[in-house]
Amino acid sequence: MRTLTIGAAQLGPIQKADGRQEVVARMIALLDEAAGKGCDLVVYPELALTTFFPRWYMTDQAEVDAWFEREMPNAATRPLFDKAAGHGIAISFGYAELTAEGRRFNTSILTDKSGSIVAAYRKVHLPGHAEHDPARTHQHLEKRYFEPGDLGFPVWRTLGGNIGMCICNDRRWPETWRVMGLQDVELVVLGFNTPSVNSQKAEEDGEKRHFHHLLSIQAGAYQNSTWVVAVAKAGTEDGHHLMGGTVIVDPDGTVVAEAQGEADELITYACDLDATRFGKETVFDFARHRRIEHYGLITERSGAEAPSQ
Numbered sequence: 001m002r003t004l005t006i007g008a009a010q011l012g013p014i015q016k017a018d019g020r021q022e023v024v025a026r027m028i029a030l031l032d033e034a035a036g037k038g039c040d041l042v043v044y045p046e047l048a049l050t051t052f053f054p055r056w057y058m059t060d061q062a063e064v065d066a067w068f069e070r071e072m073p074n075a076a077t078r079p080l081f082d083k084a085a086g087h088g089i090a091i092s093f094g095y096a097e098l099t100a101e102g103r104r105f106n107t108s109i110l111t112d113k114s115g116s117i118v119a120a121y122r123k124v125h126l127p128g129h130a131e132h133d134p135a136r137t138h139q140h141l142e143k144r145y146f147e148p149g150d151l152g153f154p155v156w157r158t159l160g161g162n163i164g165m166c167i168c169n170d171r172r173w174p175e176t177w178r179v180m181g182l183q184d185v186e187l188v189v190l191g192f193n194t195p196s197v198n199s200q201k202a203e204e205d206g207e208k209r210h211f212h213h214l215l216s217i218q219a220g221a222y223q224n225s226t227w228v229v230a231v232a233k234a235g236t237e238d239g240h241h242l243m244g245g246t247v248i249v250d251p252d253g254t255v256v257a258e259a260q261g262e263a264d265e266l267i268t269y270a271c272d273l274d275a276t277r278f279g280k281e282t283v284f285d286f287a288r289h290r291r292i293e294h295y296g297l298i299t300e301r302s303g304a305e306a307p308s309q
């Protein structure tokens with residue numbers, strides 16, 4: 001048994017006016033609760049330090065960059081890293097990264113139990129659009145404010161297992177999961193900020209959005225025989241509602257824990273990483289069953305092309 005007790009630390013809404021210090025205090029409260037439950041790792045949402053600012057159309061770069069972190073840890077987050085190291089708990093959370101070279105990514109990091117950052121991931125699949133779109137009921141400008149990630153989908157040997165990260169929209173793309181599956185991933189941690197309404201399809205209700213969220217994650221877990229911890233930022237931010245749905249999913253694709261509300265909420269589960277091995281050695285023994293000679297289109301073609309005849 002290689003058991004990791006994991007805390008999924010859902011955050012409720014963060015308003016535009018909420019400072020990073022207030023948010024970090026909320027994250028530390030969840031961390032203290034996780035310590036009381038013997039957690040080895042605590043996972044926080046995508047863009048965990050601020051409101052989901054890509055919903056706002058901005059033209060002034062200084063205004064945009066105020067939502068980004070220039071270094072990590074930094075003054076606002078140092079107390080979180082110190083508290084985690086004090087508890088001996090590894091943490092993972094998402095934030096907007098502005099590099100020294102002036103590049104901007106939707107990033108997540110993972111630390112070890114001493115508070116050192118051992119892994120970083122930059123969101124590859126950026127949903128939404130780059131210019132203001134008046135046809136939408138709300139804007140979703142991740143393509144405006146971030147570059148696509150340039151690190152691929154790495155898997156790291158840490159905390160005694162093979163751990164990978166992705167972010168929000170990445171979960172909807174099977175390639176995300178399979179690239180990590182091909183690196184023998186045993187645990188995928190991801191954060192998400194998912195509007196509960198479709199800005200282009202008003203009739204799509206929250207129930208359908210929740211269904212698609214779970215469908216994507218449960219499929220990814222089952223088809224790659226991996227644990228998945230998916231953590232929401234939820235609730236209403238300046239009038240815009242984000243869905244909940246924080247879950248822990250086992251390597252069979254079964255939801256073993258789910259948050260009940262849309263506020264700050266910790267759910268935990270003792271994840272036996274050895275439980276991933278059976279699937280990887282039988283039904284999803286990739287080496288025995290996959291036929292890569294037939295998969296070329298997946299990396300040769302971006303968009304779909306219908307047959308000519």
Ligand code: ING
Nearest residue numbers: 127168169170172192193194195
């Ligand atoms: N949010 C949403 C997500 O992928 C979205 C955007 C929702 C795209 C539903 C398509 C369908 O969960 C982020 N931040 O990616």
